[in-house]
Amino acid sequence: MDDLHPAFKQAAIEMGYEVDDQPLISREETLEVISNYQGIAVRTKFLIDRELLDLGINLKFVARAGAGLDNIDEAYASQKGIQLLNAPEGNRDAVAEHALGMLLSLMNNFRRADMEIRNGIWDREGNRGYELKGKSVGIIGYGHMGQSFARRLSGFGVHVMAYDKYKTGFSDEFAREVSMEEIVKFSDVLSLHIPLTSETRQMVNEEYFFHFRKPIFFINTARGEVVDTKAVMDAIRQGKILGAGLDVLQTEKFPALGQQDWYAELAQSDKVLLTPHIGGWTFDSYRKISEVLAEKLQLL
DSSP: OSSSSHHHHHHHTTTTOOOOOOOOOOOHHHHHHGGGGGGGSSSSSBBHHHHHHHHHHTOOOOEEESSOOBBOOOHHHHHHTOOEEEEEEHHHHHHHHHHHHHHHHHHTTTTHHHHHHHHOOOOOOOGGGOOOOOOOOEEOSSSHHHHHHHHHHHHTTTTEEEEETHHHHHHHOEEEEHHHHHHHHSEEEEEEEEOOOTTTTTSSHHHHHHHSSSOOEEOOOOOOOBHHHHHHHHHHHTTSEEEEESSSSSSTTTTTGGTTTTTHHHOOOOTTEEOSSSSSOHHHHHHHHHHHHHHHHHHH
């Protein structure tokens, strides 16, 4: 078992499972022993791929402590009759609050203004910001994360539009279902809430940004690989993106991140706000994710 809140372990034991809690176990060690287990609970330590699934001859379920299943070969697991459990309900509020926090920070130049004051610069005009009220916010993906973000926006007097390729008829009191054409025509803000799949990988690229009619604030708390970071930097230089809040990047962690040819420009831009993939990573969501997984395990 990966590093999960103790709530999951305790609940599993109460259901009659014998839990082997090994948060530091390596992939190689896991491959050696996985045949002994009926289930495995993971975060993002390593891929649950064909090799592991083939060796897990007794596996009945894989529990993913988080929302995305992109580190699991879903199709192959399904083919082998292995149940997949995830917990987007556990961190959707954390992600939504993080996205909103990034947006407000960008629109009001919090990071730049803070740094300037610390360096003896008092520049009111240079840090004049924007209000959310009256703006149009485009949400791509209206699942747990997108819906939670829309709810958080409801008190700001904004027009919330949502596009989801795989859902229809989902308009609610928080967002209006629209076409992608409306998203690119009317959005002042664009926020991504879609999973990483073969279809969405590098979906947001130079051509994607080209179609937007107005300069936008851009937020990504989904998956970094969905976005071409070079295209983001190009759009910032062209004035198509006024500010970008990126909690996720197509390459994460050092030293690999520092070796990317786009990293230097990204790091130096005062129009980019960066966080280390912590959108769903609160003390509260750590507990809630385990509780949600436990509830779903009970239903197996």
